Amino acid sequence: MGKTVKKQRPVNLDLTTIRFPVTAISSILHRVSGVIMFVAVGILLWLLGLSLSSPEGFQSAAIVMHSFIAKFIMWGILTALAYHAVGGIRHMLMDFGFLPETLQTGIRSAYAAFGITVVLSILAGVLVW
Secondary structure (H helix, E strand, O other): OOOOOOOOOOOOOOOHOOOOOOHHHHHHHHHHHHOOOOHHHHHHHHHHHHHOOOHHHHHHHHHHOOHHHHHHHHHHHEEEHHHHHHHHHHHHHHHOOOOOOOHHHHHHHHHHHHHHHHHHHHHHHHHHH
């Protein structure tokens, strides 16, 4: 029989001590925003179906959209859409060679994506409220 090798690897299970680089955070948030948009399609289709079902359905949809929770959810959906679009444009600029694929450019473009998303999120808040 073969020898068993004991692996002496450090194990770090405390996630609060791990510091992700901004490029990793940007990538993770891009995926999360995609999942949020996928779920949002169901919500938006339900609201559209309700509003198109009848005049009473339209009134029901209008009443739903006047609640704070519905406005907050709509703002969240628009913010996720904005971040996903900005992150997608960022990736396409790199893929097509308009931005060099260096660590420094990745860091700067991630911060730029965050900044642009904050501005778009504020505009979405003004639009919704």
